[in-house]
Amino acid sequence: MADFMEMVKWDQLMEATGETIYMTSISVFTTFILGLFLGLLLFLTDKGNIWANRSVNVVIAGFVNIFRSIPFIILIVLLIPFTKLLLGTMLGANAALPALIIGAAPFYARMVEIALREIDKGVIEASQSMGATQGHIIFKVLIPESLPALISGITVTAISLVGFTAMAGVIGAGGLGHFAYLEGFQRNRPIVTLVATIAILILVFIIQFIGDYFTKKTDKR
Amino acid sequence: MISIKNVQKIFPSKQGQLRAVDDVNLEIQEGEIFGVIGYSGAGKSTLIRMLNGLELPTDGTVTIADRVISKIKGAELRKARQEISMIFQHFNLLWSRTVSENIAFPLEIAGIKGPERQKRVSELIKLVGLEGRENAYPSQLSGGQKQRVGIARALANNPKVLLCDEATSALDPQTTDSILELLVDINKRLGLTIVLITHEMHVIRKICHQVAVMESGRVVELGPVLDVFKNPQQPITKRFVQQVTEPEETKETTQHLLELYPHGQVVQLSFIGEATEHPLITNVIRNFDVVVNILQGKISHTQNGSYGTLFIHLDGQASEIQNAIDYIHSQQVGVEVISNG
Numbered sequence: 250m251a252d253f254m255e256m257v258k259w260d261q262l263m264e265a266t267g268e269t270i271y272m273t274s275i276s277v278f279t280t281f282i283l284g285l286f287l288g289l290l291l292f293l294t295d296k297g298n299i300w301a302n303r304s305v306n307v308v309i310a311g312f313v314n315i316f317r318s319i320p321f322i323i324l325i326v327l328l329i330p331f332t333k334l335l336l337g338t339m340l341g342a343n344a345a346l347p348a349l350i351i352g353a354a355p356f357y358a359r360m361v362e363i364a365l366r367e368i369d370k371g372v373i374e375a376s377q378s379m380g381a382t383q384g385h386i387i388f389k390v391l392i393p394e395s396l397p398a399l400i401s402g403i404t405v406t407a408i409s410l411v412g413f414t415a416m417a418g419v420i421g422a423g424g425l426g427h428f429a430y431l432e433g434f435q436r437n438r439p440i441v442t443l444v445a446t447i448a449i450l451i452l453v454f455i456i457q458f459i460g461d462y463f464t465k466k467t468d469k470r
Numbered sequence: 471m472i473s474i475k476n477v478q479k480i481f482p483s484k485q486g487q488l489r490a491v492d493d494v495n496l497e498i499q500e501g502e503i504f505g506v507i508g509y510s511g512a513g514k515s516t517l518i519r520m521l522n523g524l525e526l527p528t529d530g531t532v533t534i535a536d537r538v539i540s541k542i543k544g545a546e547l548r549k550a551r552q553e554i555s556m557i558f559q560h561f562n563l564l565w566s567r568t569v570s571e572n573i574a575f576p577l578e579i580a581g582i583k584g585p586e587r588q589k590r591v592s593e594l595i596k597l598v599g600l601e602g603r604e605n606a607y608p609s610q611l612s613g614g615q616k617q618r619v620g621i622a623r624a625l626a627n628n629p630k631v632l633l634c635d636e637a638t639s640a641l642d643p644q645t646t647d648s649i650l651e652l653l654v655d656i657n658k659r660l661g662l663t664i665v666l667i668t669h670e671m672h673v674i675r676k677i678c679h680q681v682a683v684m685e686s687g688r689v690v691e692l693g694p695v696l697d698v699f700k701n702p703q704q705p706i707t708k709r710f711v712q713q714v715t716e717p718e719e720t721k722e723t724t725q726h727l728l729e730l731y732p733h734g735q736v737v738q739l740s741f742i743g744e745a746t747e748h749p750l751i752t753n754v755i756r757n758f759d760v761v762v763n764i765l766q767g768k769i770s771h772t773q774n775g776s777y778g779t780l781f782i783h784l785d786g787q788a789s790e791i792q793n794a795i796d797y798i799h800s801q802q803v804g805v806e807v808i809s810n811g
Contacts, residue, residue: 369560369562371558371560371562372562372563372564374524374558374562375556375558375562375563376575376579377524377551378522378524378551378554378555378556378633379551379552379555379575379576379579379623379627380547380548380549380550380551380552380576380579380580381548381579382548382579385578385579389575389578390564393564393566393567394564394565394566396566467566469565469566469607469608469609470565470609
C-alpha cells in the first residue's frame with residue numbers, strides 16, 4: 250500500500266487534474282458561445298425561417314460538417330501551424346485550446362440547431378404577431394425556450410471535451426491524459442494510469458451531475 | 471375599421487398555382503365581432519394572417535385603422551402589430567415562462583418597464599379570471615386556462631383589433647362557451663373589434679354580428695348572422711346553418727312523426743328575432759278550430775336575436791288547417807309543411 254502511495258506522484262496528479270479542468274472549462278465556455286452562434290445561424294438561415302438564405306446556410310453547414318468529421322487527433326496535427334502562429338508554441342495547456350474549440354464547436358452547433366428545431370413554429374409566429382423584433386425572438390424566445398436542450402447538449406459536449414483533452418495531452422498539452430501516458434504507460438506503472446482514469450471519471454460524473462441538475466431546473470414542460 | 475379590397479393570395483405549388491384567397495372584399499366595422507366560417511382549406515386561415523401581415527397578399531390591399539397593412543414593413547409593421555393582436559388554436563404560449571411572464575412578454579416588446587408592467591399584468595390576470603395562477607407554468611394549466619393566458623397576452627398592449635385563429639377549436643364544448651363569453655365580454659367592455667375564423671357554426675351563432683362564409687378561397691355569402699341563419703343562400707351555408715338549428719337526428723325524427731301522425735299535417739316553423747317572443751301557438755289554438763301538438767323544438771340565440779325551429783302537428787278540418795298556416799305565415803314565421811297526412 251505504501252508502495253502504491255509512493256508510486257503515484259500526488260502533487261503531479263493534482264497539477265495534471267488542474268490542467269485538465271483548465272482546458273475543459275475554457276474550451277467548454279468558448280464552444281458554448283461559438284456553437285450557439287453557429288447553431289443559431291444554421292437554424293435562422295434555413296428554409297422558412299426569419300433569415301432564410303440558402304447560400305449562407307450551405308456555407309455554414311459545409312464548414313460545420315467538415316470540422317465535425319475530422320478525427321480529433323488528426324485535427325490537432327492539422328492545426329499545428331495555426332496554433333504555432335497564434336500562440337508561438339505547440340506545448341502546454343493553452344496550445345490545446347484552438348484544436349479543442351474548433352473540434353467541439355461545430356459538434357455543439359448541430360446540437361443547438363436540433364434544439365432550436367424542436368421549438369414550436371407557432372410560438373415564433375405568436376411573437377411576430379406581437380411585434381417582436383429579431384432580437385426579441387432570438388433572446389426572449391429561441392434561447393429560453395430551448396434552454397434545457399442547450400444545457401444537456403453542452404453537457405454532452407463537455408464530456409467529449411474531457412476526452413479530447415486527454416488526447417491532446419499525449420502530444421504535449423499536459424493534463425491527465427499526458428500524465429497517464431507519460432507517468433503511467435511509458436514508465437510501465439499501470440497503477441498511475443488507473444488513478445488518472447479514476448480522476449477523469451470523477452470529473453465526468455461531476456459534469457454530468459451539474460448538467461442534469463440545470464437541465465431539470467430549466468425544463469418547465 | 472378593417473377594409474379588405476380585392477385581396478388575392480397565390481401560393482406556388484408543385485401542381486402549379488394554388489389560389490388560397492381569391493378576390494376577397496370585406497368591410498369590418500369598429501366594435502364588431504366578425505366571423506369567417508369555412509371548412510379547412512377554404513383559405514380563411516390565410517385571410518386572417520394577412521390582417522397582421524404574417525402573410526402578404528399577392529394582390530389587393532388590407533387596411534386597418536388607416537394603416538395599409540399589406541404595404542408597411544419593419545418597425546412600422548411591428549408597431550401596427552401591437553394594435554392588432556392574435557390568439558391561436560394551440561395557444562402558442564412560451565412554456566419557459568409563468569402565466570405572469572407570458573402576459574408580460576408583449577409589454578416587454580412594447581418597452582413598458584418595471585412597476586407599470588407589473589400593474590398591467592395583474593389587471594389582465596383579473597380581466598381573464600386567472601387570479602391565483604400567476605406563477606403557474608403553461609404545462610400546469612388546462613386548455614381553457616391556457617387560452618385565457620393567450621387572451622390576456624393579446625390584450626396587453628390595448629389593441630384595437632383581436633384576431634382569433636380557430637381559438638376554440640382545441641377546447642371542449644363547455645370551455646369553448648366560457649372562452650366565447652369572455653370574448654363577448656371584452657368586446658363589449660373594451661369596444662374591441664374581433665375577427666375570428668372557425669369551422670364551427672356554433673361559434674358564429676353564439677358571438678358574431680356579421681359572418682362571411684368561405685369556400686375555395688372565395689367569400690360565397692356575407693351578412694348579419696341572423697339574416698344568414700334566416701335565409702341561407704348557398705348550399706355550403708345551409709349545411710353550416712343546419713349544424714346548429716337542426717339537431718342531428720331531425721331527419722329520423724320527422725320520419726318517425728309522419729308515421730305517428732297519419733292525420734292532419736306536420737309543420738316546421740322557423741322563428742326569427744322577435745317572433746320567438748310572441749304567443750303564437752296560443753293565438754292559433756284560440757282563433758282556429760285545430761288541435762295543436764308540439765313535437766319538437768329548439769331556439770338558438772345569436773348576437774342579433776333568436777332563431778328557432780318548432781315542429782308541430784295540426785289536426786282538424788283541412789280548410790281550418792290551411793287558415794291556421796296562413797295566419798302563422800302572416801306573423802312572419804317561416805312555415806314548411808312536412809307532409810300531408
